[in-house]
Amino acid sequence: MTVLPPSLPPAAPLLAWYDRHRRALPFRSPAGGRPEPYHVWLSEVMLQQTTVAAVGPRFDRFLARFPTVQALAAAGEGAVMEEWAGLGYYARARNLHACARLVAERGGFPRDAAALRDLPGIGAYTAAAVAAIAFGEAVVPVDGNVERVVARLAAEEGALPAAKPRLAALATGFMADPAARARPGDFAQALFDLGATICTPRAPACALCPWREGCAARRAGIQETLPRKAPKRARPLRHGVHFLLTDAAGQVLLRRRPPKGLLGGMLELPGTPWRDAPWTEAEALAFAPAEGLRWRRVPGVARHGFTHFELEMLLLAAAMPALAPPAGMEARPLVAAAAAMPTVMRKLLDLAAGGAAAEA
DNA sequence: AACCCGGGGAT
DNA sequence: ATCCCAGGGTT
Numbered sequence: 375m376t377v378l379p380p381s382l383p384p385a386a387p388l389l390a391w392y393d394r395h396r397r398a399l400p401f402r403s404p405a406g407g408r409p410e411p412y413h414v415w416l417s418e419v420m421l422q423q424t425t426v427a428a429v430g431p432r433f434d435r436f437l438a439r440f441p442t443v444q445a446l447a448a449a450g451e452g453a454v455m456e457e458w459a460g461l462g463y464y465a466r467a468r469n470l471h472a473c474a475r476l477v478a479e480r481g482g483f484p485r486d487a488a489a490l491r492d493l494p495g496i497g498a499y500t501a502a503a504v505a506a507i508a509f510g511e512a513v514v515p516v517d518g519n520v521e522r523v524v525a526r527l528a529a530e531e532g533a534l535p536a537a538k539p540r541l542a543a544l545a546t547g548f549m550a551d552p553a554a555r556a557r558p559g560d561f562a563q564a565l566f567d568l569g570a571t572i573c574t575p576r577a578p579a580c581a582l583c584p585w586r587e588g589c590a591a592r593r594a595g596i597q598e599t600l601p602r603k604a605p606k607r608a609r610p611l612r613h614g615v616h617f618l619l620t621d622a623a624g625q626v627l628l629r630r631r632p633p634k635g636l637l638g639g640m641l642e643l644p645g646t647p648w649r650d651a652p653w654t655e656a657e658a659l660a661f662a663p664a665e666g667l668r669w670r671r672v673p674g675v676a677r678h679g680f681t682h683f684e685l686e687m688l689l690l691a692a693a694m695p696a697l698a699p700p701a702g703m704e705a706r707p708l709v710a711a712a713a714a715m716p717t718v719m720r721k722l723l724d725l726a727a728g729g730a731a732a733e734a
Numbered sequence: 735a736a737c738c739c740g741g742g743g744a745t
Numbered sequence: 746a747t748c749c750c751a752g753g754g755t756t
Contacts, residue, residue: 422753495752496753570750603748
């Protein structure tokens, strides 16, 4: 019998806790059920930097529209991007589609983490998660939950992200325990559930933890300070001006963003570039999608936070009898446009509609 | 190693 | 206002 790394507790208490307290989640198969690889993969991609609460309804909706990986592979990229609208990190949708086509062509998902890792949109974490949950491979997916749990168990005081490899190596050490190796998928999900409900970022509920006796951070009384994180830079404030051009039929003029980069491939209202300095209306009008119109300033501003900057937008509105989209632009009914656009653009539509939420 | 890439919910 | 989330890709 292999010896566990000295800093880790045995797996059995966690698995016993999981058998009693596991969360029932929309994308999770019932206890004892066989996970469908397509479902596991889809949910793991949706869950990348996205909360369980946000994924639940979107997972069901996505599955209703694309029931199998073959159906997803056969769909057009535009349909996939539209279904993803509002979920963020839109490169995930492109990679998801590309991955589906490879898997469909190949006749199924690779069954081990090393081969899964080569597919688009599947990194070290997702490869291990799918391999463990869908195929029972003895690997430990290391997400933010697992990093936090392991950092506390081992009282690892090195700061993230530099400590990431050390924490991943520690987590992998659990697979030396036969109890964990016998149930890799359950063990992974048990770590997720522990991190989400007990070993939380702030105010962990140590009294309820199945590992409370084996946790070095708790013994030292430093559990709330771990994992340590390197300081992050402040987000600058940027400015943009967008144009809402509508016609008598209720259509709005839209533009598609370049395929790569911020909001890649998504629809937007035409506008100025986003820059550090605020725009004057006169300056912004050079970017208007049509000339000779009477643009009227919509009162208020719309704000949206991105990962690395904050954006403040002004909105100018005008009407034409009938839209004649310039090259590279298109017209859609307002409601359909909102459904297909990222949240930052929906906030501009809310502003135009007098929505109080988007005003400053 | 450092950036870039959304959006939402909890505190 | 800040943190953080079942992270991946690029440079």
